[in-house]
Amino acid sequence: MIAIFNKFRTGLMPLYILLAMLTASVTLVSCSKDDELEIQNDFPFEVNVMPVPKDITNGQTVEIRMTIKRTGNYSNTQYYLRYFQFDGQGILQYYDEPPYLPNDLYQLPKEQFRLYYTSTSAVSQSFDVWISDSFGNEKQMNFQFNSTD
Known part of the structure; x- marks a missing residue:
């Protein structure tokens, strides 16, 4: 009886292998493109700005410390800066780099940096700084200085 059972079980072995292969192929085929793993690379961010003085005199330089969080x-995310001055006149620059031109886009090499604003007028001054990333996220900061001349 045991010999008959062993012969019967051995005869079914190819059938078990075929059944396992068929199950595996059905499982693999049932994965569609909708089930693909999505990798998120677009993350929102915040910009922290240290306090700056309220008053400025003609020729004075103010340091603006910023951190992208x-x-x-x-x-692979890249960050960019652009600015526009709408009241008064001044120069905005990154460390000792050449001054920024209004509305031009500049790549930021670091996420923690300092900008330097130098007043070139004797009236109150206002300008906006926009920080954007390579995915279109953008933050706007407004700076206003009262003239003390």
Whole structure:
């Protein structure tokens, strides 16, 4: 009886292998493109700005310290800066780099940096700074200085 059972079981072995291969192929085919793993690379961010003085005199330079705070980390994200001055006149620059031109886009090499604004007028001054990333997220900061001349 045992010999008959062993012969019967051995005869079914190819059937078990075929059944396992069929199950595996059905499982692989049932994965569609809708089930693909999505990798998120677009993360919103915030910009922290240290306090700046309210008053400025003609020729005075004010340091503006900024830090970009990511909500996620995607290593290929690039950050950019542009600014527009709508009251008074002044010069905005990154460290000792050449001054920024209004509305031009500049890549930021670091997420923590300092800008330097130098007043070139004797009236109150206002300008906006926009920080954007390579995915279109953007933050706007407004700076206003009262003239003390």
